Amino acid sequence: MAEHYTSFDRGGRRWLLQRLTAVFLIGTLTFHFFLLHFVNHAADVTFLQTQARMSEVSYFVTMVLFLIAATFHGVNGVYNALINQGIQGTQKRVVGGVLTLASVLLIAQGIRVALAMAGIAVI
Amino acid sequence: MSDTYNRGKVEDFGRWTEFSAGMWAWIFHKFTGWVLIGYLFTHIAVLSTATASDPTVYTNTLQGLEDLLIVRILEVGLLAVAVFHILNGIRLLFVDLGVGLEAQDKSFYASLVLTGAITVASVPTFLAGAF
Numbered sequence: 001m002a003e004h005y006t007s008f009d010r011g012g013r014r015w016l017l018q019r020l021t022a023v024f025l026i027g028t029l030t031f032h033f034f035l036l037h038f039v040n041h042a043a044d045v046t047f048l049q050t051q052a053r054m055s056e057v058s059y060f061v062t063m064v065l066f067l068i069a070a071t072f073h074g075v076n077g078v079y080n081a082l083i084n085q086g087i088q089g090t091q092k093r094v095v096g097g098v099l100t101l102a103s104v105l106l107i108a109q110g111i112r113v114a115l116a117m118a119g120i121a122v123i
Numbered sequence: 124m125s126d127t128y129n130r131g132k133v134e135d136f137g138r139w140t141e142f143s144a145g146m147w148a149w150i151f152h153k154f155t156g157w158v159l160i161g162y163l164f165t166h167i168a169v170l171s172t173a174t175a176s177d178p179t180v181y182t183n184t185l186q187g188l189e190d191l192l193i194v195r196i197l198e199v200g201l202l203a204v205a206v207f208h209i210l211n212g213i214r215l216l217f218v219d220l221g222v223g224l225e226a227q228d229k230s231f232y233a234s235l236v237l238t239g240a241i242t243v244a245s246v247p248t249f250l251a252g253a254f
Contacts, residue, residue: 019216019219022212022215022216023216025209026209026212026213029205029209030209033202033205037198037202037245037248037249038245038248041248041251041252042185042189042198043185043186043189043190043251043252045182045185045186046181046182046185047178047179047181047182048178050181051178067167070163071163074156074159074160074163075160077156077160078156078157078160081153081156081157085134102164106163106164106167109167109171110167112171113167113170113171113174116174116175117170117174
């Protein structure tokens with residue numbers, strides 16, 4: 001048996017958050033896929049249906065949390081994969097900065113999309 | 124602490140024929156992870172353009188994409204990638220908890236088989252109305 005089963009620093013905050021978001025995403029990603037491909041077929045989705053779903057506060061909040069969790073989990077996974085490839089020092093700081101910026105922009109734009117879907121005017 | 128053995132590096136892909144189940148699980152989990160984060164950025168970009176103007180653009184964008192057979196096939200691929208990442212992710216959570224370590228290879232094979240079964244079962248749903 002190997003001593004370590006993960007390339008994260010065990011016990012670190014990113015390690016824990018990666019697992020907590022994983023548990024949350026198991027539920028939300030399954031729900032998202034099931035609702036929009038099996039309950040409602042993607043080919044039949046219209047703006048009015050989307051707006052009706054997004055107008056429900058609980059659905060809206062779930063989707064925004066889903067977006068934040070997925071962005072963190074995915075980008076943190078990419079960061080970890082690149083550290084595993086051996087980046088360090090300035091390279092690591094630059095990659096960390098770029099990925100953080102990309103995450104903030106993705107979440108901001110994702111929330112703008114969610115608001116537009118809910119029919120709330122956005123800038 | 125457990126005993127260690129030298130399984131070689133997974134990054135040394137030239138010796139892939141010698142890889143163990145756990146190494147393949149690592150590779151598949153990384154690959155599906157890259158696909159999913161790539162898809163997330165693409166998904167938000169497409170929805171951004173679709174919601175930028177009046178509601179008909181959104182409906183037409185989604186239905187226009189769904190009219191393309193290649194999109195339906197890619198959706199099946201996306202489901203396969205997501206299902207494997209979820210199932211293997213559950214396996215990894217158990218490994219992290221130290222549960223079922225002695226069966227980690229079998230749980231990887233189970234993840235693969237279940238992913239295949241769910242993907243095949245989903246094909247009729249994804250391709251409905253595509254032809």
